[in-house]
Amino acid sequence: MKPTDALPHPADWSTATISKTVEIKRGISWSKEQEHLAPREGAIPVIRIGNVQERLELDDLIYISGLKPKAIEKKRVAAGWAIIVGSNGNRQRIGNAVKIVDDTDFLFASFLIAAKPKPDSGITPEFFYRWLSSEQVQAYLSASSEGSTGLSNLSHSFFKAMAIPYPTTDEQAAIARILDAVDTTIEQTREVIDFATKFKNTLVQDFFYSALGLTAYADRPSKELPSDWVLLPMEALIAGEPKNGVSPKASSQPPGTPTFSIAAIRDGRIDLFNGENLKYTEISPKVAEKFKISKGDILIVRGNANPDLVGKAGRITDFPDGCIYPDITKRVVLRNYGDHRLLPEFTVLTWNHAIVHNQVLRRAKTSNGTLKINNRDVKQILLPVPPLVQQEEIVDLIEAVDTKIDALTAKFTALEQVKKSLMHDLLTGKVRVGDNFPELIKVKSHASHRI
Numbered sequence: 001m002k003p004t005d006a007l008p009h010p011a012d013w014s015t016a017t018i019s020k021t022v023e024i025k026r027g028i029s030w031s032k033e034q035e036h037l038a039p040r041e042g043a044i045p046v047i048r049i050g051n052v053q054e055r056l057e058l059d060d061l062i063y064i065s066g067l068k069p070k071a072i073e074k075k076r077v078a079a080g081w082a083i084i085v086g087s088n089g090n091r092q093r094i095g096n097a098v099k100i101v102d103d104t105d106f107l108f109a110s111f112l113i114a115a116k117p118k119p120d121s122g123i124t125p126e127f128f129y130r131w132l133s134s135e136q137v138q139a140y141l142s143a144s145s146e147g148s149t150g151l152s153n154l155s156h157s158f159f160k161a162m163a164i165p166y167p168t169t170d171e172q173a174a175i176a177r178i179l180d181a182v183d184t185t186i187e188q189t190r191e192v193i194d195f196a197t198k199f200k201n202t203l204v205q206d207f208f209y210s211a212l213g214l215t216a217y218a219d220r221p222s223k224e225l226p227s228d229w230v231l232l233p234m235e236a237l238i239a240g241e242p243k244n245g246v247s248p249k250a251s252s253q254p255p256g257t258p259t260f261s262i263a264a265i266r267d268g269r270i271d272l273f274n275g276e277n278l279k280y281t282e283i284s285p286k287v288a289e290k291f292k293i294s295k296g297d298i299l300i301v302r303g304n305a306n307p308d309l310v311g312k313a314g315r316i317t318d319f320p321d322g323c324i325y326p327d328i329t330k331r332v333v334l335r336n337y338g339d340h341r342l343l344p345e346f347t348v349l350t351w352n353h354a355i356v357h358n359q360v361l362r363r364a365k366t367s368n369g370t371l372k373i374n375n376r377d378v379k380q381i382l383l384p385v386p387p388l389v390q391q392e393e394i395v396d397l398i399e400a401v402d403t404k405i406d407a408l409t410a411k412f413t414a415l416e417q418v419k420k421s422l423m424h425d426l427l428t429g430k431v432r433v434g435d436n437f438p439e440l441i442k443v444k445s446h447a448s449h450r451i
Contacts, residue, residue, distance in 0.1 A: 007136055009165035010429035014122065019160035021121035022128065026086075027108040028064070028075040036063040044072060047108045049093070052085055055187075056098040064107065075107040077114070080125035082132055084154070086113040091152040095141030099129040113154065123166050126176035131164055134423050167429065174433040175426045182419045189415060193408045200401040207394060208353060229386050230340055235379035237342050239333045242375045244302065246291045247327035249282045256280035257288045258323040262301060265314035265329075267402075268348040270299060272319040283324070291324040296344045299329040300351075303372035310371045311360030313351045315344045330378060342383065346391040349398060350383050 006015050018024075028046070036043050043063035051057050077083065077100050085096045088111070108114060115132070117123040131137060144158040166172060225231060257280065264270050264277035271277055293299075297316040304310050313332075325331055334342055342350075350356060363377040386394075425431040 004161055004163050006163035006165045007131075007134075008428045008430075010167075010432070013165045013167050013429060015163050015165045016121065016123070017160070018115075018162045018164060021123055021164070022115050022117050024113060024115050024156075024160070025074070027110040027112040027114070028067070028071060029110040030064045030067075034064050034066045036065060039063055040065065042066075045106050047077060047083060047106050047112065049085055049088060049109070049111055052083055052096055052098050052112065056083075056100070061106075067107075072107065077104050077106045077108055079103050081114045081116045082125070082129045083108055084113045084115060084132070085111070086154040087111040087147075087151055089150050089152070091145055092142050094145040094152050094154050095132075095138050097129065097132050099126070122169065123164065124169055124172045124176065126180075127166060127172035128164070130176060130179055130423060131166075131427055134427050135420060136424075137162075165429075171433060178426065178433065179419065179423060182415065182422060186412065186415045186419065189408060189412045193405060193412060196401060196405045196408065200398060200405070203398060203401065204349065204353060208355060225384070226386070228390075229384055231382050232340060232385050233379060234332075234381045234383060237335060237340065237347075237383065237385070238379075239335045242300070242330040242332050242378050245299075245325040245327045245329045245331065246283065246287060257283045258320045259326050260323070261326075262304065262309065262328050265299065265301060265312055268314055268345075268352055270314035270316055270319075272316075272323060278320070279326075281324075288322060288324055293319055293323050293325050293331070295319075296334070297325075298332040298334065298344055298347060298351075299325055300332060300373075300378060301328060302330045302374075303328065303367075303370050305370050307361055307364075307371055310364055311351075311357055311373055313348050315348045330373075330375070332378070340385050341388065342385060343388065343391045343395060345395040345399070346386075347383070349395065351381075356381060356383065 004017070009015070030046075039045070040063060043065040044067060045061045046064050047056070047058075048062070050060060079100055079102050081100045082097045083100065085093050088094055115128070116125055117128045140162070141154060141159065144155045145152040146155050147153045167175075258272070259279050259281050260270070260272055260277050261279060264272060293316050295316055295318075298313055299316065300311060300313045301309050334344060334347060359381050360373055360377065361371070363380065364371040364373050366372075422431075426433065
């Protein structure tokens with residue numbers, strides 16, 4: 001695409017180039033001595049690249065002191081401006097943007113760019129931000145980025161030459177209101193997911209504390225176990241030795257034997273039907289048979305540079321035929337006999353808790369910058385073993401919350417797709433809005449509740 005090629009649009013829309021209609025300014029630079037991690041008198045908070053996500057995230061700010069009033073006023077973030085990622089090691093991040101809704105005391109950093117339509121441009125800040133955030137424009141900005149030595153930069157010449165199509169200000173306002181309504185529903189869904197996740201974590205934490213009185217630094221309970229519970233090493237609960245996976249020649253697409261990446265192990269489950277996690281490999285049928293996974297298997301991450309991932313476990317529930325487990329994991333098969341047994345679901349819930357994870361990390365060894373655990377480490381980890389009936393009750397409660405989170409997550413994903421489709425249709429004029437705006441909002445609102 002040439003930057004002068006505008007997105008498809010109706011004949012009655014106008015077009016203009018960014019250079020003629022949009023004001024652009026660069027962020028502020030500072031020295032290390034001016035940087036502070038906490039607020040202090042005379043220090044101004046600064047938005048950095050990490051704050052520019054799907055929305056503006058303000059949890060991790062730094063504060064800059066020693067700035068002249070003129071510099072502060074020039075680089076201050078005000079309502080109506082869009083803050084854009086201008087430089088990043090990840091090319092796909094170039095052009096990512098957030099909208100500033102209210103006047104703030106924040107400044108923005110040098111790897112960011114601020115842009116806002118000029119007052120006489122005929123383009124509203126809200127419409128400009130939606131155009132900038134559209135899938136097509138984001139793709140063009142990423143593809144046209146420049147740079148070397150691993151750092152990509154927004155091509156200012158490409159960006160300024162881009163043509164933006166736009167309808168009347170009334171239609172721009174209607175488009176913005178529709179997309180704002182969808183964003184509100186998405187944000188409400190996100191908040192409910194966050195609440196449900198925190199509720200689940202609280203349930204798990206309360207269970208460990210009330211039952212065991214454990215701290216994050218103890219291998220053993222800090223109070224007496226319930227009379228019908230036992231504390232056993234993993235060695236007493238598994239059948240045979242933990243077994244490392246296979247490290248065959250990998251390819252990303254079929255045909256071949258399915259396997260997976262470490263990203264598949266999340267929240268105690270292993271998602272093997274996510275296209276990004278599933279991999280394919282060339283391996284002989286004889287070797288594939290040896291490393292084939294089964295329902296109920298528990299896989300433990302045996303090594304990673306990230307301590308948060310080392311020792312994390314997931315259970316196999318559903319998987320493609322013939323799927324094998326990779327070398328990054330250890331396979332553990334639980335005993336299904338004897339007086340003391342663990343359910344796979346309860347085992348993973350317990351194993352991934354911070355109390356057990358800290359046991360794992362204390363035993364892990366560093367090799368070439370990577371933390372690793374061996375079979376002895378795994379077998380020595382102590383786990384609480386309640387009666388099966390109590391395990392089932394705990395698992396049922398947690399899985400009920402997981403089911404709700406899964407349903408909300410599916411709704412969130414569907415809403416994101418609705419938004420993407422709406423943005424394309426509205427910003428290209430495929431769907432026109434005007435006097436029928438209230439009816440459209442009503443239809444879209446009902447549609448979101450049915451998802």
